[in-house]
Amino acid sequence: MSESSTKQLLCVLCAKLHNPADFCPVHPDEPLLDPDDDDVRFELMALDDKAKSRFYMWCGGVGAALGFVLGIVAYYLVKSQSPVVAEALRMEIVFGGLAALLALGLVVAKLRYRPKFTEWTRDDHSI
Numbered sequence: 001m002s003e004s005s006t007k008q009l010l011c012v013l014c015a016k017l018h019n020p021a022d023f024c025p026v027h028p029d030e031p032l033l034d035p036d037d038d039d040v041r042f043e044l045m046a047l048d049d050k051a052k053s054r055f056y057m058w059c060g061g062v063g064a065a066l067g068f069v070l071g072i073v074a075y076y077l078v079k080s081q082s083p084v085v086a087e088a089l090r091m092e093i094v095f096g097g098l099a100a101l102l103a104l105g106l107v108v109a110k111l112r113y114r115p116k117f118t119e120w121t122r123d124d125h126s127i
């Protein structure tokens with residue numbers, strides 16, 4: 001195992017490899033981890049999962065909040081044209097807007113999310 005002395009280790013905060021003798025220049029307090037270690041890979045997957053749920057929650061939450069505002073604006077627009085229709089469909093209009101932009105937020109999250117540690121956690125890594 002002569003390669004182990006030159007193998008680079010990973011800083012989980014910036015997802016970059018560094019020489020084991022050095023510290024991460026940006027995060028000198030963060031211990032460097034061996035990305036070939038199964039425990040470390042498991043931890044990296046867990047970190048990516050957590051980041052993914054946080055990102056989805058954030059995008060969905062922003063979408064829902066914007067959709068709620070949009071739904072209320074749409075309700076008052078409809079009300080200015082037809083108060084009877086606006087009253088009958090009040091919930092549908094407001095929550096329709098909320099649901100539509102919540103869904104849009106989740107689509108954006110799906111398109112934009114990139115796992116940070118995929119270079120080390122994907123299954124073909126060891127081949």
Ligand SMILES: [Zn+2]
Nearest residue numbers: 011014024027
């Ligand atoms: Zn770092």
